[in-house]
Amino acid sequence: MNRLxxxxxxxxxxxxxxxxxxxxxxxxxxxxxxxxxLDMLNSSTILIILGLGVTLTVIAGGCDLSxxxxxxxxxxxxxxxxxxxxxxxxxxxxxxxxxxxxxVNGFLVVHQKTEPFIITLGMGLLLTGVAQQLSDAHxxxxxxxxxxxxxxxxxxxxxxxxxxxxxxxxxxxxIMVVCFVFFAWLMRYTAxxxxxxxxxxxxxxxxxxGINVITNKWMTLVxxxxxxxxxxxxxxxxxxxxxxxxxxxxxxxxxxxxxxxGTSFAGGVGGIPQSVxxxxxxxxxxxxxxxxxxxxxxxxxxxxxVIVAILWxxxxxxxxxxxxx
Amino acid sequence: xKQVGAVxxxxxxxxxxxxxxxxTAIVQPKFISPAxxxxxxxxxxxxxxxxxxxxxxxxGGFIDLSVAGTINLVAVVTISLIGPLGQTGALVxxxxxxxVCGAINAVLILTAGAITQAEALFITFGMSTFxxxxxxxxxxxxxxxxxxxxxxxxMFLAIGSGSIGVLSVSFVIFLVALAILWVFHxxxxxxxxxSLTGGNKTAARLAGVPVSxxxxxxxxxxxxxxxLGAIVLFSRITTAAPVIGAGFExxxxxxxxxxGTTLKGGKxxxxxxxxxxxxxxLLNNTLDLLGVSSYMQWAARGAILVFxxxxxxxxxxxxxxx
Numbered sequence: 001m002n003r004l005x006x007x008x009x010x011x012x013x014x015x016x017x018x019x020x021x022x023x024x025x026x027x028x029x030x031x032x033x034x035x036x037x038l039d040m041l042n043s044s045t046i047l048i049i050l051g052l053g054v055t056l057t058v059i060a061g062g063c064d065l066s067x068x069x070x071x072x073x074x075x076x077x078x079x080x081x082x083x084x085x086x087x088x089x090x091x092x093x094x095x096x097x098x099x100x101x102x103x104v105n106g107f108l109v110v111h112q113k114t115e116p117f118i119i120t121l122g123m124g125l126l127l128t129g130v131a132q133q134l135s136d137a138h139x140x141x142x143x144x145x146x147x148x149x150x151x152x153x154x155x156x157x158x159x160x161x162x163x164x165x166x167x168x169x170x171x172x173x174x175i176m177v178v179c180f181v182f183f184a185w186l187m188r189y190t191a192x193x194x195x196x197x198x199x200x201x202x203x204x205x206x207x208x209x210g211i212n213v214i215t216n217k218w219m220t221l222v223x224x225x226x227x228x229x230x231x232x233x234x235x236x237x238x239x240x241x242x243x244x245x246x247x248x249x250x251x252x253x254x255x256x257x258x259x260x261x262g263t264s265f266a267g268g269v270g271g272i273p274q275s276v277x278x279x280x281x282x283x284x285x286x287x288x289x290x291x292x293x294x295x296x297x298x299x300x301x302x303x304x305x306v307i308v309a310i311l312w313x314x315x316x317x318x319x320x321x322x323x324x325x
Numbered sequence: 326x327k328q329v330g331a332v333x334x335x336x337x338x339x340x341x342x343x344x345x346x347x348x349t350a351i352v353q354p355k356f357i358s359p360a361x362x363x364x365x366x367x368x369x370x371x372x373x374x375x376x377x378x379x380x381x382x383x384x385g386g387f388i389d390l391s392v393a394g395t396i397n398l399v400a401v402v403t404i405s406l407i408g409p410l411g412q413t414g415a416l417v418x419x420x421x422x423x424x425v426c427g428a429i430n431a432v433l434i435l436t437a438g439a440i441t442q443a444e445a446l447f448i449t450f451g452m453s454t455f456x457x458x459x460x461x462x463x464x465x466x467x468x469x470x471x472x473x474x475x476x477x478x479x480m481f482l483a484i485g486s487g488s489i490g491v492l493s494v495s496f497v498i499f500l501v502a503l504a505i506l507w508v509f510h511x512x513x514x515x516x517x518x519x520s521l522t523g524g525n526k527t528a529a530r531l532a533g534v535p536v537s538x539x540x541x542x543x544x545x546x547x548x549x550x551x552x553l554g555a556i557v558l559f560s561r562i563t564t565a566a567p568v569i570g571a572g573f574e575x576x577x578x579x580x581x582x583x584x585g586t587t588l589k590g591g592k593x594x595x596x597x598x599x600x601x602x603x604x605x606x607l608l609n610n611t612l613d614l615l616g617v618s619s620y621m622q623w624a625a626r627g628a629i630l631v632f633x634x635x636x637x638x639x640x641x642x643x644x645x646x647x
Contacts, residue, residue, distance in 0.1 A: 063443065108631065114638045115588060117443045118388070118578070119631055125575055126627025132620035252450055265443055297461040304454035311447045312437040319438025 012313060013260045013277040016306075020281075020288050029291040036287070038167065044283025045176040046231045046238070048276050050254045052183045053227030055275040056220040058258050059187070061200040061267030062116040064221060066105060067228035067254060068247030069127025070098045074232035076135045076242035079142045087146055095229045101127065102225020106218035116221075124251055131244035139243040142236065151238035172234060179227070184272045196220065200267030256307045257282045259314050266318050337585075337636070342604050349611040356614055363493075365610055370495035371558035372576055373602045377506055378550025379577040380598045384510075385543040386523035386590025387434070388442050391449040392577060394456030395426045395548055396555040396570025401460050403556060404469045404565040412480040420552045426456055427548020431541040440526055442588070453574065460567035471563040478560075485560030495557045502553065506546075506595050519543055523590030579626060580605045583633045587640075 008015055024031040050067055057064045078094035085093070105123055109116040142148060150171060157168020187193035195216045198206040207213045236242040261278025263270025285306065289299045349356045375392055382389045403419030410418060430449055439445055471478050487494045510516040515538070521529045522539040530536045554573070559565040584601025586593025608629070612622045 108635055112635060112638060114634055115442065117446050118588060118634055121446075121575070122627050122630035122634065124627070125630065126624050129620050129622070129624025129627055132623065133618060137620060249454075252447070252454075255447070256451075259447075265441075265447075297458050297466070301455055301458035301462065304451050304458060308433065308448055308451035308455065311444065311451060312433055315434075315437035315439040315444045315448070322438075 010262060012262065012310060013274070013281050016260070016281050017277070017284060020284050024288055024291065027288075027292060031288065031291050034167075036291070038170070040283055040287040041280075042170045042172055043287070044280050045170075045172040046235050047250075047254055047257060047279045047283060048176050049179055049234065050228055050231040050250065051258050051275045051279045052179055052272060053220075053224035054254050055183070055258050055261075055263055055270065055272055056187070056196060057116070057224045058255070058263050058265060059200045059267065059270055060196045060217050060220045061203060062109060062217065062220065063255055063265065064102075064105065064120050064224040064228070065117060065251045065255065066101065066120040066123035066127060067224065067231075068249075068251035069124035069131065070101050070225055070228035070247075071232035071235065071250055072131040072242070072244050072247040073101075073127050073134070074098050074229035075236035075246065076131055076140055076244070078233040078236050079140050079147070079242045080134065082142070082144055082147065087144060091233055094233050095226060098225040098227070098229020098232070099222055100225075101229075102222040103218075105225060106221035109221060110214055110217045124247075128244060128247060131247075135242060135244050137244060139241040142240050142242070147237055148240045149237075151234050152240075172238070175234065179230075180272065180276060187272050192216065192219070197268055200269075202268070252307065253282055253303075254279065256310055260310045264314055264318065339600060342600065342607060345604070345607050345611055349607075349614060353611075353614040356611070361610070361614075365606060366496055367493060367561070368606050368610070369499060369602065370493075370561065371554040372573070372580065372606065373499050373599065374502060374550050374554035374557060375573050376577040376580040376598050376602050377502060377595050378547035378554075379574075380581050380584075380586055380593060380595050381506075381510070381519055381543040382547045383578070383581050383586050383588060384523045384590060384593045385519045385539055386442065386526065387445040387540070387543065388578065388588075389427075389430065389449050389544065389547045390446060390574045391426065391430055391453040391456060392547060392551040392554075393570040393572065393574045394453035394460070395423050395551040396558070396573055397460040397567050398426065398456045398463075399423045399552040399555040400559045400565040400569050401464050401469060401567050403552075404471075404474075404559055405463075407478050407481070408475050411476070412478060416480070416556065419556055420549060423552020423555070424545050424549045426452075427544040427546070427551070428541060430548070431544035434544070435537055435540055442590075457567065457570075464567045466567065468564055468566040481556070481560040482563070484557060485563065495561070498553070498557065502550070503595060503599065510595060515539075515542060520591055523592075525591070575630065576605060576626070579630045579633065582637060583629065585637075587637050588634060 030036055050071070054064050054067060074094040074097050077097055078090055081090035081093055101123065105120055108114050108119050153171045154168035155171060155174060157166050160167060187196070195206070195211045198209070198211060199213050199217055203213060235246060257279035258270070258275045259265060259278070260281055261270065261274035261276070263275055285303065286299070289302065294302070346356070355361060375396070379389060379392065399419045399422050402422055403415050406415035406418055430452055433448055433452070434445055437444070437448065439448060471482070484494050484498070489497055510519070518534045519539045519542065521532070521534045522536050526536055555570065558569060580601040581593070581598050582588060582601070583604050584597035584599070586597050608625070609622060612625060617625070
C-alpha cells in the first residue's frame with residue numbers, strides 16, 4: 001500500500017499519462033494515429049521549451065510567473081523588429097528582451113531578496129501591458145515566409161502523411177530536443193547544475209559551503225527569461241502572428257507542469273526529464289479533450305481542477321515529509 | 326534624520342497620494358471638479374471591498390488569487406437568481422456562495438498542509454480558473470442585464486447608484502464593512518489570532534493559537550468580501566458578464582501592499598488598505614485624465630506592484646538593521 005502510494009506520488013505524471021492513454025484507447029477516436037501523436041508532440045514543444053528554464057528556477061527554490069508576459073512581448077517584438085532589421089537580428093533581439101527581463105527579475109528576487117512569486121507575477125502583469133501597448137491590443141501579422149518556416153517547417157521530409165512515406169520531423173521538435181539535451185546535461189554534469197540542487201535544498205548551507213548562491217540563482221531567472229523569449233519567438237512563428245493574449249494561462253500551466261513532473265516548489269528535487277513528462281501530460285490532456293470534443297469551458301474547468309489536484313498533492317507530500325522527519 | 330526617514334517610510338503612501346493629487350490638479354484642473362470627485366468616490370466601491378477581504382489573507386501570511394473567479398461566479402449567479410428567489414434571496418445566496426468559495430480554498434489549503442504563500446498562490450490561482458469556468462458554463466458565455474429581469478431590481482439599483490444624503494450607498498456599505506472588520510481585527514481574539522498566524526505559524530501553533538481556524542476565517546472573509554464587491558459592481562453597471570472580475574485579484578493585492586501591509590504576514594491593518602486603494606484609484610484617475618492608454622495603465626500597475634513589494638522588502642531589511 002505504502003509502495004503504491006509512493007509510486008503514485010513520485011510518478012504523478014506517468015500515472016496520469018497512463019490514465020489518459022487508457023481512456024483514449026476506449027474512446028474510439030483517432031488519438032493513436034501517427035498523425036495525431038506527432039501533432040500532439042509538436043504542440044507540446046513550446047510548453048516544454050518554456051518549462052526547461054522554469055525547472056531551473058524551481059529547483060533553485062524559486063519560480064518564474066513572468067514567462068507569460070515575456071512570451072508575448074518577445075513574440076510581438078520578433079515580428080515588429082523585422083520592419084527595421086534583418087530577420088536573424090530581429091530574432092536575436094527578441095530573445096535578448098527575455099534575457100533582460102530575467103536579469104531584472106534576478107536582481108529583484110535574488111539580489112534584493114524579495115518573494116519570487118509575487119514579484120514575477122507583477123512583472124508578468126507589467127509585460128502584458130507593454131505587449132498590449134506594442135501591438136495596440138491587435139494581433140500583429142508576420143509577412144516573411146522564412147519567419148513562418150522556423151516553426152512550421154519539417155526536416156527529412158515534407159510533413160505530408162502520404163502512405164508509407166516518412167513525414168519528416170518538425171523543426172520545433174528538433175529545437176526542443178536540442179534544448180532538452182543541453183539542459184539535461186547542464187543539470188546533471190556541470191557544477192552549475194549541481195549547485196542549483198544544493199541551493200534549492202538549503203540556501204544557507206549552500207552559501208556556507210562556498211557556493212556563490214546569488215550569481216547561481218540569478219542565472220536561473222536569466223535562463224528562464226531567455227527560454228521564455230525563445231518560446232515566444234517560436235510561438236509567433238508557428239501562428240505567424242504575435243498577440244498579447246497568448247500568455248494568459250501559460251505561466252500557470254508551465255509552472256504546474258514542472259511540478260507535476262516531480263520538481264517540487266520546496267526546491268532541491270526534480271529534474272529536466274521529469275519536467276518534460278509533466279508538460280507532455282498537459283499537451284496530452286489538451287489533445288485528448290479536443291479529441292473527445294469537450295466544449296472549451298469544460299476544458300478550462302477540467303484543467304483548473306487537474307492543476308489544483310496536482311498542487312494539492314505536491315503540498316500534501318511536503319506535509320507528510322515534514323511530519324515523518 | 327533617521328527618524329524623519331522612518332516617518333517618511335511609514336507614511337510614504339499618504340505623501341504619494343497628496344503629491345499625485347496635487348500634480349494632477351495642476352496639470353489637469355478637471356481633476357478637482359465635483360463630477361470627478363464623485364466619480365472617484367463611486368470607484369471606491371467594489372475594489373475597496375475586495376481589498377479589505379484580501380487584507381486579512383495577506384496579514385495571515387497567505388494570498389488569494391481566486392477572488393476574480395469568485396466575483397465572476399457570484400455576479401452571474403446572483404443576478405440570475407433575482408427572478409426566481411427575489412432580491413433578498415438572491416443577495417443572501419450570492420454572499421453565501423462567495424463565502425463557500427472562500428471556504429473551499431481554505432479547506433484545500435488546510436488539507437494539503439500548505440504553509441507557504443507560494444503554495445496558496447498556486448492553489449487559489451487554479452481555483453480562480455475553476456470558478457470562472459463554472460461561471461462561463463452557467464451563463465453559456467452570455468451577459469445578464471437588469472432590463473431582462475421580470476422583477477424590478479430596485480434594491481440592487483439602489484446599491485449601485487443610490488445615495489443616502491451626500492454619500493453613495495456603496496460608500497456607506499464600505500464604511501460599515503470597514504468598521505466591522507476593523508473592530509473584528511483589533512478587538513477580538515479571533516481577529517488577533519489572524520495576525521499571530523501570519524507572524525509565525527509554527528510559533529502561533531505552539532502558543533495555542535487556533536491556526537487552522539484562522540486560515541478558514543481569512544479565506545471565508547475574503548470570499549464574502551469578494552461577493553459583496555461583485556454585488557456592488559454589477560449593481561452599478563447593471564450587467565453581469567462571467568468575466569466581470571478579471572484583474573481584481575492583482576488590483577486588490579496591489580492596494581493592500583501599497584497601503585503598507587507587508588506580504589510577509591503578521592503586520593498590517595484594514596485602515597492602511599483604505600489608503601492603498603485611494604492611491605490606486607487616484608493613480609488610475611490621474612492616468613485617465615492625462616490620456617494614458619489603458620494598456621500602459623496595466624503596465625504602470627504592474628510596475629507599481631513590483632516597486633511596492635521591493636519597497637516593502639527594503640523596509641523589512643532596514644528595520645532589521647536598526
